[in-house]
Amino acid sequence: xxxxxxxxxxxxxxxxxxxxxxxxxxxxxxxxxxxxxxxxxxxxxxxxxxxxxxxxxxxxxxxxxxxxxxxxxxxxxxxxxxxxxxxxxxxxxxxxxxxxxxxxxxxxxxxxxx
Amino acid sequence: xxxxxxxxxxxxxxxxxxxxxxxxxxxxxxxxxxxxxxxxxxxxxxxxxxxxxxxxxxxxxxxxxxxxxxxxxxxxxxxxxxxxxxxxxxxxxxxxxxxxxxxxxxxxxxxxxx
Numbered sequence: 530x531x532x533x534x535x536x537x538x539x540x541x542x543x544x545x546x547x548x549x550x551x552x553x554x555x556x557x558x559x560x561x562x563x564x565x566x567x568x569x570x571x572x573x574x575x576x577x578x579x580x581x582x583x584x585x586x587x588x589x590x591x592x593x594x595x596x597x598x599x600x601x602x603x604x605x606x607x608x609x610x611x612x613x614x615x616x617x618x619x620x621x622x623x624x625x626x627x628x629x630x631x632x633x634x635x636x637x638x639x640x641x642x643x
Numbered sequence: 644x645x646x647x648x649x650x651x652x653x654x655x656x657x658x659x660x661x662x663x664x665x666x667x668x669x670x671x672x673x674x675x676x677x678x679x680x681x682x683x684x685x686x687x688x689x690x691x692x693x694x695x696x697x698x699x700x701x702x703x704x705x706x707x708x709x710x711x712x713x714x715x716x717x718x719x720x721x722x723x724x725x726x727x728x729x730x731x732x733x734x735x736x737x738x739x740x741x742x743x744x745x746x747x748x749x750x751x752x753x754x755x756x757x
Contacts, residue, residue, distance in 0.1 A: 561743055572734065572747045573688075620686055626743055632678070634688035 531557045531627030535635025542613055542642055550608045550638045552623035558603035559625035563632075564596075567620040576621075579606040613642040645670045647735050647748035655754045656725050663710070664720040664751050666735030674740040677718040679709065682732040682750075691733075694718055722753075730755045 532555040542548050552562055560581045565573040577598050578586045585598035595617075597609040610617050622637040646669040656662040668677065679691040694702045694709045702709040710719040722729055735748040 563744065572749045575744055575746075578744065622686070622688065624688070624745075631690060631693070632745060633690070634680075637686040637688075639686070 531625075531631065531633040533559075533623060533625050533627075533633045533635040535623055535638060537638055538636060539639045540641070542640070544614055544642055545612055547609055547611045548613055548640060550610075550621055550623075550640075552606050552608075552625070552635045554604045554625050554627075554633075557625075557627050559606070559627070560603060562600060562606040562623055562625045564598060564606075564608050565622045565624070567622065567637075569620075573622065576608075581606075610640065613640070615642045618642045645672070645675075645737050645739050645746045647737050647746055649735055649748035649751050651751045652749070653752045653754070655756055657756050658727060659724055661721060661723045662725050662729075662753065664722070664733050664735075664753065666718045666720065666748060668716050668718060668735075668737050670716075670737065670739055672739040672742075676738045677709070677711070678736040678738070678745065679707070679718075679720045680734045680736060681729075682734060684731070688734075692720065725755050727755050727757060729753060 534553045536551050562579040564576045567573050576591045579598045579600040581600045587593045600606040618641050624632045624634040627633045648667045675696045677694045681689040692702050692704045692707045694711045701711050706723045708721045732750045734750045736745045
């Protein structure tokens with residue numbers, strides 16, 4: 530089946546530093562990937578849609594300069610949280626459309642900014 | 644705009660009993676897809692079942708079935724013979740026509756009691 534590999538699964542960083550999260554589609558080509566953020570006990574909120582070879586489309590209220598998305602190949606999309614602050618601490622998860630109706634999710638990254 | 648409503652924040656069900664998780668939706672799209680995902684405490688999103696708006700029959704996948712009532716705009720998930728491993732968060736989601744983005748409900752936390 531379609532697999533999306535997401536790394537790292539957990540990361541702790543100091544306030545002011547940047548963190549990169551990678552999502553790779555292992556056995557299919559993902560022209561589009563989606564990045565979500567999930568606060569504890571809440572739903573998934575779409576942050577941006579990542580398109581291979583073009584600029585990402587950000588949802589309203591998401592700072593594009595803080596959450597940099599790069600989709601340089603058909604199998605890799607990255608989310609970089611720049612100048613991270615404690616309020617950026619959250620669960621970040623990516624997904625890709627793997628079939629006519631199916632979406633495959635990565636395993637998520639739990640970011641803690643101290 | 645699309646909206647998904649899950650009115651049950653939490654449910655407790657005895658093991659081996661059937662459980663119904665409610666989901667209602669609102670959309671003006673003539674064609675759409677409805678999804679259910681399971682999110683255990685580890686965080687990954689596990690695809691359970693899909694229902695297309697033009698599908699004549701309710702979707703079934705093993706112990707999961709989707710009670711799709713188009714006129715009522717509801718897409719309830721039914722889990723038969725619940726197991727302890729079913730304890731998790733369950734999210735209902737929708738995709739509209741010409742739009743790859745998924746809109747998620749707020750989720751229902753299901754706890755199976757031995």
